[in-house]
Amino acid sequence: MHTHSSIRTLDELKEFLHGAMQLEHATIPPYLTALYSIMPNVNQDAAQILRVIVVEEMLHLTIAANVLNAIGGTPDLTRPDFVASYPAYLPDGETDFEVGIQAFGREALATFLKIERPAARPEHLKAQSPLIHRKSSQHKTVLGSHPRNKDLHFYSIGEFYAAIVEGIKELEEKAKREGQTIFTGDRSRQITSEYYYSGGGELFPVFDLKSALDALELIIEQGEGDGGGIYDDDEHELAHYYRFEELVKGRYYLKGDKPGHPTGPPLQIDWDGAYPIKPNLKVAEISDGSELREATVAFNHRYGEFLALLTRAYNGQPSLLLEAVPVMFEFRNMMLELIRNPLQGHPGLNGSPTYEIGKNTADPYAAHRAEAAA
Amino acid sequence: MLFPSESALRVDPQAVAGSRDYDIVIVGSGISGAIIAKQAAEAGKRVLVLEAGTGANRSLVGYDDLLTTFYSAAAKDNQSPFPVNANAAMPRSPQLRKLQAGETDSSTYIVQSGPYVSDTTYTRIFGGTTMHWEAKTPRMLRSDFKSRTNYGQGLDWPLSFEEVEEDYRLAEQEIGVSANVEDQSYLGQTFPDGYVFPMRGLPLSYLDQQVNNGIDGTSVDLYGRIYPLKVRPYPQGRNGIPNPAYDGGRGYRPVGAVNTHQVEEGGRCQGNTNCVPLCPVQARYHSGKTLAKAFRMNGKSGQPLVELLPQAVASKVVIDPDSGKVSALEVKVYEDPRSPVYETISVRGKVFVLAAGAIETARLMLSSGLRSTSGLVGRNLMDHAYLLNWALMPQICGTMRGTSSTGGIVDLRDGPFREKQAAFAIDIHNDGWGWATGAPTSDLLELVDDRNLHGSDLRQGLIDRVSRQLLLAVMLEVMPVESNRITLDPQFTDALGNMRPILSFTVPEYTMRGAAYARQFSRTVFARLGAQDHTSYDRSDFGYVAYEGQGYAIRGGNHLAGTHIMGTTKTNSVVNKNQRSWDHENLYLVGGGSMPTIGTANVTLTLAAMCFRSGRDILNYLH
Numbered sequence: 001m002h003t004h005s006s007i008r009t010l011d012e013l014k015e016f017l018h019g020a021m022q023l024e025h026a027t028i029p030p031y032l033t034a035l036y037s038i039m040p041n042v043n044q045d046a047a048q049i050l051r052v053i054v055v056e057e058m059l060h061l062t063i064a065a066n067v068l069n070a071i072g073g074t075p076d077l078t079r080p081d082f083v084a085s086y087p088a089y090l091p092d093g094e095t096d097f098e099v100g101i102q103a104f105g106r107e108a109l110a111t112f113l114k115i116e117r118p119a120a121r122p123e124h125l126k127a128q129s130p131l132i133h134r135k136s137s138q139h140k141t142v143l144g145s146h147p148r149n150k151d152l153h154f155y156s157i158g159e160f161y162a163a164i165v166e167g168i169k170e171l172e173e174k175a176k177r178e179g180q181t182i183f184t185g186d187r188s189r190q191i192t193s194e195y196y197y198s199g200g201g202e203l204f205p206v207f208d209l210k211s212a213l214d215a216l217e218l219i220i221e222q223g224e225g226d227g228g229g230i231y232d233d234d235e236h237e238l239a240h241y242y243r244f245e246e247l248v249k250g251r252y253y254l255k256g257d258k259p260g261h262p263t264g265p266p267l268q269i270d271w272d273g274a275y276p277i278k279p280n281l282k283v284a285e286i287s288d289g290s291e292l293r294e295a296t297v298a299f300n301h302r303y304g305e306f307l308a309l310l311t312r313a314y315n316g317q318p319s320l321l322l323e324a325v326p327v328m329f330e331f332r333n334m335m336l337e338l339i340r341n342p343l344q345g346h347p348g349l350n351g352s353p354t355y356e357i358g359k360n361t362a363d364p365y366a367a368h369r370a371e372a373a374a
Numbered sequence: 375m376l377f378p379s380e381s382a383l384r385v386d387p388q389a390v391a392g393s394r395d396y397d398i399v400i401v402g403s404g405i406s407g408a409i410i411a412k413q414a415a416e417a418g419k420r421v422l423v424l425e426a427g428t429g430a431n432r433s434l435v436g437y438d439d440l441l442t443t444f445y446s447a448a449a450k451d452n453q454s455p456f457p458v459n460a461n462a463a464m465p466r467s468p469q470l471r472k473l474q475a476g477e478t479d480s481s482t483y484i485v486q487s488g489p490y491v492s493d494t495t496y497t498r499i500f501g502g503t504t505m506h507w508e509a510k511t512p513r514m515l516r517s518d519f520k521s522r523t524n525y526g527q528g529l530d531w532p533l534s535f536e537e538v539e540e541d542y543r544l545a546e547q548e549i550g551v552s553a554n555v556e557d558q559s560y561l562g563q564t565f566p567d568g569y570v571f572p573m574r575g576l577p578l579s580y581l582d583q584q585v586n587n588g589i590d591g592t593s594v595d596l597y598g599r600i601y602p603l604k605v606r607p608y609p610q611g612r613n614g615i616p617n618p619a620y621d622g623g624r625g626y627r628p629v630g631a632v633n634t635h636q637v638e639e640g641g642r643c644q645g646n647t648n649c650v651p652l653c654p655v656q657a658r659y660h661s662g663k664t665l666a667k668a669f670r671m672n673g674k675s676g677q678p679l680v681e682l683l684p685q686a687v688a689s690k691v692v693i694d695p696d697s698g699k700v701s702a703l704e705v706k707v708y709e710d711p712r713s714p715v716y717e718t719i720s721v722r723g724k725v726f727v728l729a730a731g732a733i734e735t736a737r738l739m740l741s742s743g744l745r746s747t748s749g750l751v752g753r754n755l756m757d758h759a760y761l762l763n764w765a766l767m768p769q770i771c772g773t774m775r776g777t778s779s780t781g782g783i784v785d786l787r788d789g790p791f792r793e794k795q796a797a798f799a800i801d802i803h804n805d806g807w808g809w810a811t812g813a814p815t816s817d818l819l820e821l822v823d824d825r826n827l828h829g830s831d832l833r834q835g836l837i838d839r840v841s842r843q844l845l846l847a848v849m850l851e852v853m854p855v856e857s858n859r860i861t862l863d864p865q866f867t868d869a870l871g872n873m874r875p876i877l878s879f880t881v882p883e884y885t886m887r888g889a890a891y892a893r894q895f896s897r898t899v900f901a902r903l904g905a906q907d908h909t910s911y912d913r914s915d916f917g918y919v920a921y922e923g924q925g926y927a928i929r930g931g932n933h934l935a936g937t938h939i940m941g942t943t944k945t946n947s948v949v950n951k952n953q954r955s956w957d958h959e960n961l962y963l964v965g966g967g968s969m970p971t972i973g974t975a976n977v978t979l980t981l982a983a984m985c986f987r988s989g990r991d992i993l994n995y996l997h
Binding site: 041044045048192193194195197325329 | 644
């Protein structure tokens with residue numbers, strides 16, 4: 001089956017933006033898990049860097065929702081496939097790579113660097129098809145894939161977003177010719193800076209072509225950088241890739257530094273300073289009836305409720321984001337419980353959030369038990 | 375908000391001593407010094423800020439180290455996050471004891487000469503006392519500026535409310551105050567048309583609401599006048615929801631955590647209950663946020679305009695005998711907080727600003743032999759007197775949830791009764807009885823040791839006890855009295871050989887009359903709430919004051935003021951209404967010390983407003 005890479009209809013654009021939301025959300029569980037796996041009183045620098053990045057990913061998710069709302073879409077974080085099944089896969093040029101749930105450490109950091117690394121298409125490949133056939137197994141989530149054909153993915157996240165930017169421009173141009181606009185969304189559905197602020201960019205309402213392009217540019221720049229410079233546009237903010245690289249190099253970047261050569265003060269990393277969680281744990285692997293299993297299912301349930309709350313916030317009730325704050329504290333505490341307790345049958349390994357959200361597989365025995373009880 | 379990198383900030387004491395181009399030398403990095411430094415840098419002036427503390431907490435890691443110290447401290451007092459530094463010592467309230475008649479206790483940094491022993495504190499680290507403040511930011515009332523004229527008490531300011539109003543707005547902008555105009559428009563407080571605070575008001579806690587349910591619509595009668603009661607929200611210097619209507623619709627951009635290395639936090643208030651002594655997410659304002667802006671400003675040559683010299687304790691103001699102007703500051707720069715080794719450098723500049731807090735600024739002046747023409751340096755020391763009242767609510771009220779204090783009973787901040795007795799504002803403490811009894815630790819010990827509870831009984835016992843706790847902290851007006859003061863004596867010195875402050879204080883009768891009424895008032899409130907009063911004041915308490923046959927434990931409010939009051943002439947005051955010394959034209963003494971009265975407003979907002987005024991005056995002087 002052939003799928004064109006360009007976006008031709010508004011409905012297609014909406015699907016791409018849902019894909020963007022899914023993609024932006026997909027980095028949150030790995031980053032959050034790594035952050036909360038860090039032991040108390042160690043790796044403060046790493047915890048701060050992870051925290052600021054995860055907060056910016058939440059910003060990106062919200063910006064994608066703003067753009068989707070602006071064109072009259074209805075963001076839905078409760079779709080069954082919204083939360084990736086981990087390990088998930090991200091495109092990396094011709095191939096793809098695994099993004100899993102794991103503890104903070106060298107391996108996790110290597111993955112994070114890959115996530116944030118800009119993949120520029122080499123000159124000799126420029127003429128080739130924009131879409132790549134997946135290399136990973138059929139049953140895994142590939143992020144940055146084509147919404148209509150999950151077997152085809154974009155060369156890079158950059159190209160995925162480039163397709164969205166082009167799609168928006170073309171569709172708006174076409175609408176303009178007919179005296180219309182694609183920006184028909186209700187402005188009260190936009191999430192604004194009242195609900196988010198940090199040094200990492202601002203939330204602004206999206207209501208026309210310019211604000212939509214600004215919004216997407218912020219996502220692209222913060223994530224990937226814009227190819228080359230370690231700082232983003234206004235020389236203010238370090239791109240995510242280089243923040244993670246600071247941890248690998250054990251040294252902070254200063255303004256004016258060359259990529260790969262930070263010259264700021266050293267920072268301390270304790271590579272053993274994280275709880276040894278079992279990577280990509282699934283509920284089914286946890287002993288049935290154990291407290292850990294119960295807590296894992298409870299976390300998944302709560303996280304699912306959180307996504308439902310966000311969905312309502314993104315659908316005309318922005319003030320619900322205030323209610324989301326204590327929920328985030330709540331599931332942080334739930335995650336800490338999972339991460340700091342041993343996993344039965346796996347000596348030396350601890351539990352972990354599994355992020356099996358909205359799937360009946362989260363507890364395959366539940367139906368069984370219900371039946372037995374009936 | 376980013377600090378420049380460490381290397382850009384580090385200044386060498388010898389370079390500082392050799393420098394002849396500082397326009398302004400500021401002693402202290404608290405809010406007063408920070409505001410003046412930022413204003414000066416905006417005008418392109420070269421500024422040196424001297425800080426007695428190590429300055430380590432200006433990075434996010436250093437700030438977080440303070441948090442770690444706080445979390446692991448056994449006693450969670452105001453100063454618990456801040457490591458002991460004998461070279462820049464500060465008062466620490468748990469060390470106090472009651473004095474015998476005529477006794478002087480020199481065992482603590484502030485020598486207590488009595489008769490009243492004050493547990494007042496201030497913080498000698500980068501950021502000054504804004505590192506531990508509670509961040510309530512009420513304005514003073516219009517009548518507070520004229521209490522001598524209106525009530526025959528205290529002193530009139532040389533400034534009217536109207537002259538300060540615009541600077542109040544600048545201070546509210548700098549601090550990033552969260553409040554709603556409609557909540558603050560009581561007792562005749564007015565705001566310009568269309569004014570909104572930078573951020574929307576923070577909500578009342580559940581405890582506040584429970585208290586309000588019990589008193590709203592009721593009133594008290596005082597000297598024949600009726601005062602209606604309700605719980606009103608306090609304006610607060612902590613990040614809430616930016617108000618899009620601020621600044622004519624341009625909105626407000628809050629400052630999050632400050633740091634050096636792109637690891638900024640969002641810095642929105644999360645409702646942690648340990649605002650005092652230290653906000654874990656820097657949602658609460660501290661002057662490091664203002665200084666971060668100042669440090670980023672560069673001069674024409676690209677060099678930073680504002681330099682910070684930490685570990686630098688100003689020890690003498692040197693006066694040129696011919697001109698009467700300040701010619702230099704002698705500064706003791708120590709090498710290490712664990713060692714008293716220091717070198718003395720001399721710092722020159724065109725204007726000198728002492729912004730070290732009411733006690734340290736007075737101490738520096740007095741140790742330099744500068745008592746001023748009026749002889750008032752060190753005198754008229756003021757601090758709000760607190761009377762604590764605690765009770766158990768009949769129902770669970772969610773105590774320990776929310777920031778330290780979100781609301782209070784403030785309708786007795788003004789009235790004709792002020793001819794006879796002190797006005798007061800009451801804070802409802804979301805952290806329960808902690809200030810009065812050491813709760814919840816004291817509750818835990820009692821339930822375990824005295825009642826032998828364990829397991830679920832203990833958990834339920836704690837919930838039952840702690841989440842019903844109500845503490846009404848009554849903040850009483852204290853008027854200036856010349857004999858309440860700071861003095862020095864060469865026999866009492868610190869590790870660097872600087873003379874330590876000696877505090878002599880009597881709680882004025884005017885305040886005690888207010889305290890006696892406030893005690894009755896609190897009992898009335900408890901009765902209306904159906905709350906069980908547990909208040910008791912111990913005779914052996916260091917702050918025990920007897921008044922008309924009753925005893926009260928009076929606490930300091932850490933709202934220090936009055937040691938270099940402003941006035942209309944060089945004989946009735948130390949500084950003029952721009953906080954400039956009457957005696958030395960290039961010397962400014964800024965901060966709470968300039969305030970002739972403090973009313974019932976926590977002092978920080980007002981002193982911040984006054985510093986905007988002084989900053990303008992300094993720039994005028996330099997031109």
